[in-house]
Amino acid sequence: MALRGNLRDFTITQLLNLINLASKTGTLVVDGASEQASISFREGKLAYARIGKEDGSLASVLHKANKINVNQYRAIADRAGQMTDKELGLLLINAGYVTREDILLILQGYFTEVVRRLFTWVEGIFRFENGMLPPGDRINTRLDLENIIIEGSRQLRELDQLQDEIPSLDMALKFTERPLTNVNLSVDEWKVVKFVGPKNTMRQIAGTNKLTEIEIRRIVYSLLQAGLVKLVRPVGAPVQQNPKMFPTQDKEKQKSLINKLIARIRTM
Amino acid sequence: MQTVKMVVTGPFNAGKTQFIQSVSEIDVVATERKISSDEERSVKYATTVAMDFGRITVDQDLVLYLFGTPGQKRFDFMWEILSEGMLGFVVMVDSTRPETFREARSILETFRAYAPTPFVVAANKQDMEDAWELEDVRHALRLDKETKLLSCIATNRDTVKTVLLGLLDNILKEMESGK
Numbered sequence: 035m036a037l038r039g040n041l042r043d044f045t046i047t048q049l050l051n052l053i054n055l056a057s058k059t060g061t062l063v064v065d066g067a068s069e070q071a072s073i074s075f076r077e078g079k080l081a082y083a084r085i086g087k088e089d090g091s092l093a094s095v096l097h098k099a100n101k102i103n104v105n106q107y108r109a110i111a112d113r114a115g116q117m118t119d120k121e122l123g124l125l126l127i128n129a130g131y132v133t134r135e136d137i138l139l140i141l142q143g144y145f146t147e148v149v150r151r152l153f154t155w156v157e158g159i160f161r162f163e164n165g166m167l168p169p170g171d172r173i174n175t176r177l178d179l180e181n182i183i184i185e186g187s188r189q190l191r192e193l194d195q196l197q198d199e200i201p202s203l204d205m206a207l208k209f210t211e212r213p214l215t216n217v218n219l220s221v222d223e224w225k226v227v228k229f230v231g232p233k234n235t236m237r238q239i240a241g242t243n244k245l246t247e248i249e250i251r252r253i254v255y256s257l258l259q260a261g262l263v264k265l266v267r268p269v270g271a272p273v274q275q276n277p278k279m280f281p282t283q284d285k286e287k288q289k290s291l292i293n294k295l296i297a298r299i300r301t302m
Numbered sequence: 303m304q305t306v307k308m309v310v311t312g313p314f315n316a317g318k319t320q321f322i323q324s325v326s327e328i329d330v331v332a333t334e335r336k337i338s339s340d341e342e343r344s345v346k347y348a349t350t351v352a353m354d355f356g357r358i359t360v361d362q363d364l365v366l367y368l369f370g371t372p373g374q375k376r377f378d379f380m381w382e383i384l385s386e387g388m389l390g391f392v393v394m395v396d397s398t399r400p401e402t403f404r405e406a407r408s409i410l411e412t413f414r415a416y417a418p419t420p421f422v423v424a425a426n427k428q429d430m431e432d433a434w435e436l437e438d439v440r441h442a443l444r445l446d447k448e449t450k451l452l453s454c455i456a457t458n459r460d461t462v463k464t465v466l467l468g469l470l471d472n473i474l475k476e477m478e479s480g481k
Contacts, residue, residue, distance in 0.1 A: 036432045043401030044442070052441040198408040202415035210446075264446055265411060267418050278387030281304035289477055291306065291364065292389075296470050298360040299463050302325065 037162035046152045047186035049160065051259045054078045054179040061166040066158040073149060074168040080177040082168035083148035090144070092119035092137070092173060099140045101132055118171030142175050146182060153186045180260045181218045187256035188220075196251040199258070203237040203247060206268035207254065212261050226253045232269040307367040308469065309385050310354075311409055312394030313402040317426040317456035318370040319354045321394060324462040326356025326368060382416060390420040390469045394454070395443065397425045397433035403442045410443065420472040424454035424465045 037052075041064065049062060057078035064071045069086035084090035097107040110122065117125070126132050132140075152158075168174060190196065207230045219227060222245065229239040240250035257263045280288045310318045323330045354370030369384050385391065391413055395406040406423075413421065425439045434442065440451050450468050454461045 037434055037438050038432065039400040043399075044403065048442065052438060055441045056437060195404070198404055201408050201412045205411070205415055258444065264444070265414075267414065279389055280306065285477070289474065291304070292470055292474050292477070294360050294364060295306070295366055296467060296474075298358065298366075299325075299466050299470070302358070302459070302463060 037164075039160060041152075041155055041158040041160060044160075045186075046149070046155070047183050047190075047259050049162075050149070050179050050183050050186065051261060053162070054183065055261050058162070058164070059167070060162055060164040061168070062160060062162050064152060064155065064158045064160045066152075066155045071148060071152055072168075073145075073152075074166070074174070076167070076174065076176065078179065079175075080142075080145055080149070080179060080182070081174040082172055083145040085148045085151060090148075090172070092122050092141070095140055095144045096126075096132065096137075098144070101136065101140060102126075106131075119173050120171060123173055137173065138175060141173055142177050145175060145177065149182055150185070153189055178216060180212075180262070181216075183260040184217065184219070184223075184256045187259040188252070190252065190255060193248060196248065196255055199255050200236070200251045200265070203240065203250065204235050204268070205265045206232045206235050207239075207257070207263045208232050208266045210261055210264055214262060217260070217262065222249065223253050223256065226250065227257070230257075230263055232266050235268050303365060304363055305365045305367060307369055307388050308466070309369050309371060309388045309391040309413075310394060311371040311385075311391055311413060312424075312426075313396070313405040313409065315399075316394040316396045316402065316406070317454075318394050320456040321392070321424070321426070321454070321462055321465075322354050322356035322368045322370050324456060324459045325358060325466065327359060328357050330354050330356045330370075385413060385416055385419070388419060390422075390473050392465055392469055393421060393423045394426050394456070395423065395439065396427055397436075397439055398427050398430045400434065400442065403439075407443055420469060420476050422450040422452055422465060422468045422472060424452050424456075426454045426456050428453040428461075429455045429458075 052058075053062070053075050055078070059076050061072055061074045071085040072083070073080070074082040082090070088094065093102070093107055093110045096102045097104065102110070123137050127134055127137070209230055214227070222243070225243045226239055226245075229242060236250055236254055240247065245253070254263070258265070280291065282288060282291070310321055312318055319330060356368040358366040358368070360366060369388075371384050393406060393410050393413070396402055410421075410423070413419070423443065423445060425433075425436055427433055428436070436451055436453055445451055450472060452465050452468050454465050456462060
């Protein structure tokens, strides 16, 4: 079934979050106002990206990163017409122009930059092609998405949207099972992370760190989007038992009432 | 006569009224009005402004009422009123309209903040070609794996029953765990 829509309604950071959490493999194709972008993922990690007319080849990416000069780039383009990126990479490593780490870091930087450009797209039709991988001759990376998601989420400025995402500051935060490693957080984000726990409400965390309601919402939104925390009811919060829920306060009679409802609905 | 109630909530046009209609033994008492906004009118002609109201009689001593909340945020003052004294709630989301997922998340968090009441999420219109897969809906709504997310077609009584039974099962489990 379809994973498609418009960036106006479902943003790039939300899509990255979904791909990350679901560990998806496939290619996200986005048709923007003037160009198309294709971002590929393997098990929820960024593998490859290209945008518009940029061919995203290793030679052009290395040239952009000033690892090879224009003459070298032209020579490669002329002589290595039929050579795959993987073959070219090996050739350049063996010739001592670059190291393997150089190539991976430069490609990661380029792919991340392509995704960053998508953060500025407010409109665009997207679709996720499940299982579709980048061309076999291209070098793939395995880049965690958390930092990119946090970076994209920080750009959310609309108060209405933040209030929609986090309607009540009286909820607490809890870490998810995802490890908090290799995540680049700002000082304010770390201050919030320090107090994450089901005993502290977001309002209390904001008060302790002297953050405004907008600031705490923005930080929590980034952490939520990256799948690092989730909202929970605070431990120890007074639970107002509503006597109107059940017509009786007898626990056994309450259970019996629920079982009657189950039996009735089953036979409908 | 003893009465209990459940609430069906969710964004505009998620299928709440239809959901209640599919299982209610009475014609749903729907407080619908013509839609004034052009944008909303393009999706639906009439909408719920106060509440929907359906009924399932269990026996001569027990009746279950189903209340549907209005979807638009400008009627959110009704949500707390309707949720008072509920056994649990169903959050309905239209699986074909990702533009409503943010609102669904917001409604869900708002209801969770009122009280620790059992709930399930019903991904409606799962029979449509452009429906998002259940697991994609789960991640889009930021639901953890413990949250019950059920496939639903609001016009299909059996799937509606499955959702209600899922909610009742959650209520029973919470009672048994002593929460």
